[in-house]
Amino acid sequence: MPETDLLKGKRIILGITGSIAAYKAAEITRELIKREAQVYVVMTKAATHFISPLTLQTLSGNPVITELFYERGPQETHIDLASRNDLLLIAPATANIIGKISTGIADDILTTLVLATTSPILMAPAMNEKMYYNSIFKENMEKLARYGVEFIEPEYGELSCGKKGMGRLASISKIIEAVKTALKRRKDLSGKRILVTAGPTQEPIDEVRYIANRSSAKMGFALARAAYEMGGKVILISGPTLLKPPLGVEFIQIRTALEMYEAVKERFKEVDIGIFAAAVADFHPSKAHRGKIKKEEKGLVVELTPNPDILKEIGKDKGSKILVGFAAEVEDLIANASLKLKEKNLDMIVANRISEEGAGFEVDTNIVTIISKEEAIEKLPQLSKDEVARLILKKVVDMVEAAGFEPVTSSVRRMRSPN
Ligand code: PMT
Numbered sequence: 460m461p462e463t464d465l466l467k468g469k470r471i472i473l474g475i476t477g478s479i480a481a482y483k484a485a486e487i488t489r490e491l492i493k494r495e496a497q498v499y500v501v502m503t504k505a506a507t508h509f510i511s512p513l514t515l516q517t518l519s520g521n522p523v524i525t526e527l528f529y530e531r532g533p534q535e536t537h538i539d540l541a542s543r544n545d546l547l548l549i550a551p552a553t554a555n556i557i558g559k560i561s562t563g564i565a566d567d568i569l570t571t572l573v574l575a576t577t578s579p580i581l582m583a584p585a586m587n588e589k590m591y592y593n594s595i596f597k598e599n600m601e602k603l604a605r606y607g608v609e610f611i612e613p614e615y616g617e618l619s620c621g622k623k624g625m626g627r628l629a630s631i632s633k634i635i636e637a638v639k640t641a642l643k644r645r646k647d648l649s650g651k652r653i654l655v656t657a658g659p660t661q662e663p664i665d666e667v668r669y670i671a672n673r674s675s676a677k678m679g680f681a682l683a684r685a686a687y688e689m690g691g692k693v694i695l696i697s698g699p700t701l702l703k704p705p706l707g708v709e710f711i712q713i714r715t716a717l718e719m720y721e722a723v724k725e726r727f728k729e730v731d732i733g734i735f736a737a738a739v740a741d742f743h744p745s746k747a748h749r750g751k752i753k754k755e756e757k758g759l760v761v762e763l764t765p766n767p768d769i770l771k772e773i774g775k776d777k778g779s780k781i782l783v784g785f786a787a788e789v790e791d792l793i794a795n796a797s798l799k800l801k802e803k804n805l806d807m808i809v810a811n812r813i814s815e816e817g818a819g820f821e822v823d824t825n826i827v828t829i830i831s832k833e834e835a836i837e838k839l840p841q842l843s844k845d846e847v848a849r850l851i852l853k854k855v856v857d858m859v860e861a862a863g864f865e866p867v868t869s870s871v872r873r874m875r876s877p878n
Contacts, residue, residue, distance in 0.1 A: 466496040467495040469546065474547065474552075475500065476556045478551040479619040480627070483628055487548075500516070501523070502569075527568045546641055547576050547580045551583060552584045561602045579688070585613055588625045591626040613626050648690045648856065651732060655694070655735075656739075658738070659700075660714065660718075661715060662740045662742070677823065678847070684845070691732075692709075697710070716739045733783065770782070771804075781855060782806055785810075786810045793830065793836065807829060811826075826841045829851065
């Protein structure tokens with residue numbers, strides 16, 4: 460898509476905060492307007508000391524909002540703005556605003572807007588090097604990144620103190636590129652339906668005990684959340700977990716592998732893409748006893764029956780749908796994962812060395828290697844599960860674009876709603 464089309468008519472809120480780099484917001488506004496975006500500038504009080512609202516009003520052609528409480532005129536309220544924007548860009552973003560937003564403070568127009576917005580949020584930090592490397596600031600930034608805020612890394616160069624260092628606002632061209640990427644990504648999965656499996660399964664021995672595993676469902680939930688944020692319609696089928704289902708996602712709770720199998724069979728026909736992150740138990744007790752089995756001195760022998768391999772069964776008849784599996788491995792990561800990719804007829808497999816610290820079950824981070832059916836191998840560093848999910852989905856989007864297939868969703872919708 461040409462870049463003018465990508466930005467044309469897009470409603471972008473440009474938040475400006477109190478940094479010496481605030482003057483560069485005028486150039487950002489001009490570049491966005493040149494590409495036919497609609498720009499609504501919101502400034503903190505501190506920002507108005509560095510650049511005049513009148514400059515930005517003149518460049519954007521829209522009133523500039525600087526106050527949370529103001530006489531309601533014909534212009535939109537902050538809630539109107541937040542609910543109708545395509546992107547919220549904060550450039551420059553000071554350490555102060557990042558700190559406030561990371562703790563949920565909403566005490567001025569910009570922080571309130573951030574809490575009310577559902578669009579992607581981009582922040583371009585600008586500050587002194589010492590502040591940029593401060594651990595408290597880093598923690599705040601990492602926290603926001605976990606919630607899906609994207610950061611445009613500052614540059615090394617001359618700072619306002621006269622010294623050289625890291626922390627100078629990213630170049631205007633880099634900021635415009637990031638805006639385009641964020642807007643594109645938002646739409647990348649729109650019209651697509653994605654089924655995600657997550658969590659463990661529980662296989663009952665009796666009415667009290669069960670066989671399960673350590674899956675927390677964090678990886679699967681991160682995938683469902685990211686797919687929704689990228690515009691997809693998401694069905695999340697999960698085993699028992701303490702996590703709350705992500706907003707906007709259709710959630711189906713199951714308990715056993717057989718229940719997951721039934722739910723997947725039922726819903727897979729509606730989707731374009733399946734991502735299987737669940738840690739399904741490979742066996743279930745052949746007989747689930749009623750009540751509670753009595754404690755016996757001689758111990759207890761539980762006979763196990765294999766569960767169906769859900770992904771393998773689905774892979775047999777996947778047609779042109781995109782299928783992504785996970786492989787939880789402790790040794791021979793690439794060889795074992797590649798074998799699973801072939802056996803289950805997958806388009807991509809995410810190999811997870813679960814014995815590594817910071818990877819696999821329960822933790823908030825993961826370390827994975829992504830293997831495509833064309834045998835391209837990409838090892839990712841330790842990242843938050845949200846970031847891993849976004850990177851997996853970006854690869855899925857590439858596959859969707861390469862395949863150029865029509866989503867099944869339109870035909871399913873037509874069949875279901877004749878009125
Ligand atoms: O939930 P978390 O605590 O965040 O942990 C994340 C995770 C470690 C569970 C996740 O990253 C992961 O690796 N999931 C796959 C776990 C697994 O069961 O791997 P596997 O190698 O045994 O299975 C291969 C693939 O077949 C998986 O996509 C699995 O969902 C699927 N499978 C396996 C067995 C089965 N009976 N049915 C299946 O569909």
